[in-house]
Amino acid sequence: MAIVLFIVAGFLVGGVIxxxxxxxxxxxxxxxxVLAALATAGGVAWLLPGDGA
Known part of the structure; x- marks a missing residue:
């Protein structure tokens, strides 16, 4: 899922440009x-270790 969020963020950054x-x-x-930043933050958050709860 993180990969998808980073891809979306890339498209959005290109859109901003x-x-x-x-x-x-x-x-x-x-x-x-802002949407690009949220997608990037979501991708990073998805990669962080956690208990999954």
């Missing part, structure tokens, strides 16, 4: 950036 190049609104850039 393209939105900035296209001159999109700040709201859309920030929104996609």
């Amino acid at each position: 393209q939105l900035v190049k296209a001159g999109a609104s700040k709201f859309s850039v920030i929104l996609v950036g």
